[in-house]
Amino acid sequence: MINWQTFEFETRAIRAGQVRTAEGEHSEAIFPTSSFVFNNAAQAAARFSEKEKGNIYSRFTNPTVRNFEERLATLEGGERCIATSAGMGAILSLCLGILKAGDHIVASKNIFGTTVTLFNTILGKFGIRTSFVELTDFDQWEAAIKSQRTRLLFLETPSNPLTELADIRALANLAHQHQALLAVDNCFCTPALQKPLALGADIVIHSATKYLDGQGRCVGGAVVGSQDLIKEVYAILRSGGTTMSPFNAWVFLKGLETLSLRMKAHCDNALQLALWLEQQPLIEKIYYPGLPSHPQHELAKRQQTGFGGLVSFVIKGGREKAWQLIDSTKLMSITANLGDVKTTITHPATTTHGRLTDEQRQAANISEGLIRISVGLENIQDLQADLVQGLRN
Numbered sequence: 524m525i526n527w528q529t530f531e532f533e534t535r536a537i538r539a540g541q542v543r544t545a546e547g548e549h550s551e552a553i554f555p556t557s558s559f560v561f562n563n564a565a566q567a568a569a570r571f572s573e574k575e576k577g578n579i580y581s582r583f584t585n586p587t588v589r590n591f592e593e594r595l596a597t598l599e600g601g602e603r604c605i606a607t608s609a610g611m612g613a614i615l616s617l618c619l620g621i622l623k624a625g626d627h628i629v630a631s632k633n634i635f636g637t638t639v640t641l642f643n644t645i646l647g648k649f650g651i652r653t654s655f656v657e658l659t660d661f662d663q664w665e666a667a668i669k670s671q672r673t674r675l676l677f678l679e680t681p682s683n684p685l686t687e688l689a690d691i692r693a694l695a696n697l698a699h700q701h702q703a704l705l706a707v708d709n710c711f712c713t714p715a716l717q718k719p720l721a722l723g724a725d726i727v728i729h730s731a732t733k734y735l736d737g738q739g740r741c742v743g744g745a746v747v748g749s750q751d752l753i754k755e756v757y758a759i760l761r762s763g764g765t766t767m768s769p770f771n772a773w774v775f776l777k778g779l780e781t782l783s784l785r786m787k788a789h790c791d792n793a794l795q796l797a798l799w800l801e802q803q804p805l806i807e808k809i810y811y812p813g814l815p816s817h818p819q820h821e822l823a824k825r826q827q828t829g830f831g832g833l834v835s836f837v838i839k840g841g842r843e844k845a846w847q848l849i850d851s852t853k854l855m856s857i858t859a860n861l862g863d864v865k866t867t868i869t870h871p872a873t874t875t876h877g878r879l880t881d882e883q884r885q886a887a888n889i890s891e892g893l894i895r896i897s898v899g900l901e902n903i904q905d906l907q908a909d910l911v912q913g914l915r916n
């Protein structure tokens with residue numbers, strides 16, 4: 524067995540977890556099989572009673588999926604990973620695995636909208652309550668913790684679309700003082716730019732749908748953490764079926780192989796676009812952690828090894844001007860998805876945040892002039908040229 528932790532990140536992203544079959548294939552094999560065959564009845568019994576390790580049924584063990592799990596676990600620096608059907612399947616499996624009725628979650632207000640729905644509407648039905656706090660306000664996190672009952676702190680950093688950061692180390696310490704766990708949804712940075720476990724977090728969540736795939740092909744997710752915690756998540760997968768398909772796992776494996784290079788290129792393009800946008804007279808405000816004007820630029824430098832691919836800005840003239848700019852683009856895709864080599868452009872107030880009331884949107888700083896760009900890997904000059912017409916008065 525190779526100890527992958529002795530290799531650098533880029534090497535692990537390309538090599539870790541592969542088990543070559545007798546065919547000697549160079550690229551990873553895909554195992555599209557629902558079940559596995561035993562040599563004899565005694566072996567079947569040993570596998571089912573977990574006396575012998577090995578495959579039984581692809582709802583909970585599949586070689587291609589395991590390959591992806593091992594590779595992502597080493598990239599995040601976690602003991603074990605469980606791959607899931609979607610990012611939401613990862614969060615659901617985590618919560619069902621580690622929480623019970625009466626438990627309490629403290630979560631940041633500006634997490635992914637469907638996660639808010641999952642916490643409030645679905646977990647709420649089973650007696651799990653969630654309090655929502657300002658991501659950047661440590662005192663609010665502290666005040667929201669109800670000792671004993673609070674079992675989980677949950678956040679995304681940087682946030683979407685305003686790129687606010689949480690201090691992971693400070694919140695991990697806070698969680699541990701209260702015997703709670705900190706889970707970080709690391710979707711926007713990926714382990715190429717940020718390693719929450721090394722900063723003290725207990726669990727990393729992924730929507731592999733975004734940068735891990737990186738080319739917008741598959742939906743999937745993952746939970747990474749210690750053996751003890753992931754055992755509970757695995758139990759949900761085994762009996763609840765929030766399973767990743769082998770084909771998707773293979774696509775994500777290919778995604779991981781270029782993750783490091785892609786994230787560097789996303790960061791480069793995003794920084795160049797942000798610096799250029801900052802010069803444009805029609806831009807009222809710009810949100811990008813790589814700009815010295817970002818209120819948490821220093822934290823971003825300390826906590827991340829790159830500033831990410833999301834750039835948001837407010838254009839003067841409200842919704843009318845924002846829609847005009849979006850509609851004037853010919854190259855960028857008008858879609859709410861992100862984390863793709865193809866650049867996407869979104870108007871949060873009327874899409875991702877469209878279901879909020881006016882007051883909620885104001886409180887969340889999602890103004891009518893706000894535009895989010897998930898900067899892809901096209902040539903930066905072509906991206907700038909695509910925005911020029913809409914940025915004219």
Ligand SMILES: *Cc1c(COP(=O)(O)O)cnc(C)c1O
Nearest residue numbers: 609610611635708710730732743
């Ligand atoms: C997209 C997303 C999710 C949900 O992932 P799916 O793969 O769509 O289920 C969760 N968290 C964040 C931050 C996301 O962007």
